[in-house]
Amino acid sequence: MELIGLANYAVYMAIFIGIYAILALGLNIQWGFTGLFNAGIAGFFAVGAYVSAILTSADVANRIGGFDLPIVVGWIGAMVAAGLIAWPIGKICLRFRSDYLAIATIGIAEIIRLVVKSEGWMTGGARGVNNVPRPFGDLEYFQSQLAYMLMVFLILGIVYFLVERQIHAPWGRMMRAIRDNEAAAAAMGKNIERRRLEAFIFGAAIMGLGGALFAHFNRSITPEAVDPMVATFLIWIMLILGGSGNNRGAILGVAVVWIIWSMSEMITDQLPQEYAIKAKYMRVFIIGLMLQLVLRFRPEGILPEPQYTDETNKEKVQRGSPASDAPTT
Amino acid sequence: MTLLELINFYLIPGVVLGSIYALGAVGITLVFGILRFAHLAHGDLATFGAFAALALVAVGGVNVWVALPLAMAICGAAAIGIDKYFYDYLKERPKILTVMASLGIALMLRAIVQVVWGVDTETYTRGIVRPETYWGIRIRDRELYTVIAMLGIVAVLWFFLKNTKWGKAMRAMSDNPDLALLSGVDNRKVTMLTWMIVGMLCAAAGFFLGLNTELKALMGWTMLLPMFAAAILGGVGRVEGAVIGGLIIGIVEEMSVLFIPTEYKAALAFAILLIILLVRPTGLLKGKVL
Amino acid sequence: MLQKATSHVLAMQEVRGGYGDADILHGVSIEVAEKEIVVIVGPNGAGKSTAMKAIFGLLKVRGGSIMVDGTDIAGWTPNRIVQHGVCYVPQVNNVFREMTVHENLEMGAFLNKGDFTEACDRVYALFPDLRERRRALAGNLSGGQRQMVAMGRALMLSPKLLLLDEPTAGLSPKYMEQIFEITRGVRDSGVSILLVEQHAKQALAFADRGYVLAAGQNRHEGRAADLLADQEVAEMFLGG
Numbered sequence: 001m002e003l004i005g006l007a008n009y010a011v012y013m014a015i016f017i018g019i020y021a022i023l024a025l026g027l028n029i030q031w032g033f034t035g036l037f038n039a040g041i042a043g044f045f046a047v048g049a050y051v052s053a054i055l056t057s058a059d060v061a062n063r064i065g066g067f068d069l070p071i072v073v074g075w076i077g078a079m080v081a082a083g084l085i086a087w088p089i090g091k092i093c094l095r096f097r098s099d100y101l102a103i104a105t106i107g108i109a110e111i112i113r114l115v116v117k118s119e120g121w122m123t124g125g126a127r128g129v130n131n132v133p134r135p136f137g138d139l140e141y142f143q144s145q146l147a148y149m150l151m152v153f154l155i156l157g158i159v160y161f162l163v164e165r166q167i168h169a170p171w172g173r174m175m176r177a178i179r180d181n182e183a184a185a186a187a188m189g190k191n192i193e194r195r196r197l198e199a200f201i202f203g204a205a206i207m208g209l210g211g212a213l214f215a216h217f218n219r220s221i222t223p224e225a226v227d228p229m230v231a232t233f234l235i236w237i238m239l240i241l242g243g244s245g246n247n248r249g250a251i252l253g254v255a256v257v258w259i260i261w262s263m264s265e266m267i268t269d270q271l272p273q274e275y276a277i278k279a280k281y282m283r284v285f286i287i288g289l290m291l292q293l294v295l296r297f298r299p300e301g302i303l304p305e306p307q308y309t310d311e312t313n314k315e316k317v318q319r320g321s322p323a324s325d326a327p328t329t
Numbered sequence: 330m331t332l333l334e335l336i337n338f339y340l341i342p343g344v345v346l347g348s349i350y351a352l353g354a355v356g357i358t359l360v361f362g363i364l365r366f367a368h369l370a371h372g373d374l375a376t377f378g379a380f381a382a383l384a385l386v387a388v389g390g391v392n393v394w395v396a397l398p399l400a401m402a403i404c405g406a407a408a409i410g411i412d413k414y415f416y417d418y419l420k421e422r423p424k425i426l427t428v429m430a431s432l433g434i435a436l437m438l439r440a441i442v443q444v445v446w447g448v449d450t451e452t453y454t455r456g457i458v459r460p461e462t463y464w465g466i467r468i469r470d471r472e473l474y475t476v477i478a479m480l481g482i483v484a485v486l487w488f489f490l491k492n493t494k495w496g497k498a499m500r501a502m503s504d505n506p507d508l509a510l511l512s513g514v515d516n517r518k519v520t521m522l523t524w525m526i527v528g529m530l531c532a533a534a535g536f537f538l539g540l541n542t543e544l545k546a547l548m549g550w551t552m553l554l555p556m557f558a559a560a561i562l563g564g565v566g567r568v569e570g571a572v573i574g575g576l577i578i579g580i581v582e583e584m585s586v587l588f589i590p591t592e593y594k595a596a597l598a599f600a601i602l603l604i605i606l607l608v609r610p611t612g613l614l615k616g617k618v619l
Numbered sequence: 620m621l622q623k624a625t626s627h628v629l630a631m632q633e634v635r636g637g638y639g640d641a642d643i644l645h646g647v648s649i650e651v652a653e654k655e656i657v658v659i660v661g662p663n664g665a666g667k668s669t670a671m672k673a674i675f676g677l678l679k680v681r682g683g684s685i686m687v688d689g690t691d692i693a694g695w696t697p698n699r700i701v702q703h704g705v706c707y708v709p710q711v712n713n714v715f716r717e718m719t720v721h722e723n724l725e726m727g728a729f730l731n732k733g734d735f736t737e738a739c740d741r742v743y744a745l746f747p748d749l750r751e752r753r754r755a756l757a758g759n760l761s762g763g764q765r766q767m768v769a770m771g772r773a774l775m776l777s778p779k780l781l782l783l784d785e786p787t788a789g790l791s792p793k794y795m796e797q798i799f800e801i802t803r804g805v806r807d808s809g810v811s812i813l814l815v816e817q818h819a820k821q822a823l824a825f826a827d828r829g830y831v832l833a834a835g836q837n838r839h840e841g842r843a844a845d846l847l848a849d850q851e852v853a854e855m856f857l858g859g
Contacts, residue, residue, distance in 0.1 A: 035425065093606065096606070096610065096619065097425070100561075102367055102425075103369075103554070103557045106554065114596060229435075229436060229439075233433070233436055278443075284437075284439070284443075285440035285441065288437035288440065292433055292434075296418055494729075498726075498729065500718060500722075501718065501726050504715040504718060505712055505715050505716070507709070508715060508726075509715075511707060511709070513702075513730035514726075
């Protein structure tokens with residue numbers, strides 16, 4: 001490969017890593033800091049991608065659109081839409097254990113997939129939404145890629161900063177208390193339901209933003225881009241491997257998994273057609289297996305959650321003791 | 330539309346689909362009730378069972394009705410193995426991690442099916458089966474067998490749970506795990522027994538879905554939501570509730586095409602799930618809420 | 620078998636331990652003689668229930684000994700302790716609510732391989748009310764009857780020692796008397812009983828001997844009637 005090709009590829013990878021990192025930070029708010037199991041990341045991603053694409057693209061026949069709004073409005077729309085979808089789901093399911101949320105989010109992702117496929121008047125059906133404007137799209141190819149990469153990184157930086165600030169605020173302290181100690185959390189009563197809902201919506205909105213960045217980068221969004229299971233699962237393994245509860249860990253996990261994932265794709269694409277398809281599924285199998293191995297041998301991930309100074313001791317005791325020391329229901 | 334048309338084109342397919350959901354939902358309710366987590370690999374375990382039966386029919390050359398019990402045994406063993414190698418070591422940790430592991434297992438099982446059997450749709454038998462008509466009611470043999478087999482399997486399970494020592498131990502574990510342990514019930518044995526039964530139920534659900542429609546890698550995953558909706562609708566931990574819930578979801582899905590676009594048939598289970606969680610999270614028969 | 624030092628069914632000496640790393644019990648010693656009813660009382664957080672759980676192997680014992688019938692059972696699993704003749708009735712969630720009364724009793728004899736009709740008959744003889752309601756779901760019984768089921772379940776294996784964790788908690792005074800009555804009946808059938816009680820006065824009035832725990836240690840011990848008359852003990856439980 002030529003040097004320029006290599007540079008192109010590196011930038012391309014970096015953009016994807018940036019977008020996935022934003023999604024992983026969204027999941028980190030929900031799972032890492034709050035313990036909410038969202039198995040429908042692809043759904044919130046898709047909502048963000050489609051909403052931003054529809055709001056900002058030019059008029060096309062057979063589909064609503066032509067709003068031609070500024071891209072930033074599209075992004076805000078993406079976040080609001082993803083958050084609005086998260087709201088009723090969270091409202092209903094967060095009263096129960098996270099298992100119910102897992103089922104419901106699988107459900108909402110399925111429904112979103114159905115809507116995307118069936119409601120052609122809105123989403124363009126199988127063809128999707130095309131001609132989505134791209135920031136810096138008028139520049140020359142490499143410059144344009146580079147500019148987009150910097151923009152994604154800037155947004156990632158802002159999201160990172162916002163999440164970190166929330167985590168160190170009283171809000172974050174409360175979230176960790178809720179996650180680590182159900183009994184103490186229950187004593188806070190109604191309040192924790194609200195906090196959980198906030199975390200769920202906040203995380204979903206960030207996922208929506210990630211979707212929007214993806215759509216604008218690709219200049220289009222189609223149903224294939226939102227394969228519910230693999231997309232969702234990739235982000236999970238990224239977060240768990242990197243270290244849930246640790247934002248830097250999340251970003252590191254994204255980089256590691258995404259590089260392995262795309263490198264392995266390059267390798268399997270070299271295989272003869274017949275094996276290439278099987279190899280594609282083997283990759284999925286290995287991702288699943290990787291999750292099992294991480295859960296078993298390094299549940300805290302590469303970068304474990306930092307011990308937050310204000311409550312180091314308390315947390316150590318709570319998290320260190322096995323769950324079933326004394327029989328509890 | 331006449332009443333007979335309603336029965337032939339909506340009610341019967343609904344009951345058949347509902348029976349398939351019921352088989353799956355009973356397994357989900359057992360895992361939920363006894364092992365206390367949402368088993369997200371349930372649908373893909375059913376897919377695995379269905380394809381195991383296909384291998385026996387296509388490669389082994391056995392009759393489909395011989396393949397069913399064999400596939401159930403294989404799938405039961407697979408479920409025990411999955412628990413031993415992937416779930417068991419998580420049992421001291423928060424249950425949600427097992428839920429996560431089960432999502433990974435779902436992906437792995439599906440990948441195995443796709444690698445071994447490919448992604449084309451398959452069937453157990455070829456040719457079109459015409460329905461028989463009894464007093465104007467049109468029903469295919471396989472549809473009849475599906476409903477009868479579901480009732481038979483659930484009846485055997487019911488008898489086992491009510492009248493045998495280990496069946497009672499399973500119920501005790503579901504009812505009050507601490508007290509069951511204090512009474513000397515061996516948690517490990519109950520867990521393995523539960524997985525064996527759950528694996529068998531999964532294979533049966535997958536088999537009958539394959540028999541009545543076709544086999545494909547995503548068949549079980551698409552059943553996951555209706556199965557969970559059925560288990561929660563019936564009341565978590567309630568075997569009879571899961572059967573009722575399964576039948577309701579199946580019938581409602583088939584009837585729904587009278588009112589909403591066919592594409593959204595699959596959305597119904599989700600809607601029912603959310604409504605039941607909103608108005609009566611214990612389900613119709615007062616089950617558990619985790 | 621070692622020579623028995625005493626005729627005590629239970630003799631726990633200087634037991635220390637707790638759930639996590641921190642000790643809750645800082646040296647508790649309790650003895651129960653044959654066919655004796657012994658009550659542990661004390662303020663909230665004194666470690667009463669914890670002491671009982673220590674006997675039943677539900678928490679880490681880091682020091683001292685727990686002799687049951689001359690054998691030290693400290694560190695044993697609850698299963699093994701059950702087979703050694705100690706049964707435990709937890710304070711809450713002590714029945715299988717969705718199982719019938721009869722099935723609850725059967726679960727009590729789960730470790731027993733043989734026929735348990737005889738054991739059931741013995742329990743039903745002790746609690747005639749239960750025989751009438753044997754097909755009822757335990758969850759549908761009154762509080763007092765449910766406590767009978769819980770005790771009946773624990774008695775299925777003919778234990779030498781029965782541990783009752785606050786059997787009267789949440790019951791009306793009428794039921795409290797009934798439970799004490801039943802407990803006496805169980806003792807008369809040959810079982811030693813150790814119970815933890817919140818209602819200190821009533822419990823001391825009914826038990827043979829008592830222990831007062833405070834802050835995880837023995838504070839007072841003696842004949843129940845003496846403790847009841849003791850000025851200092853009475854002050855601890857003013858209004859209690």
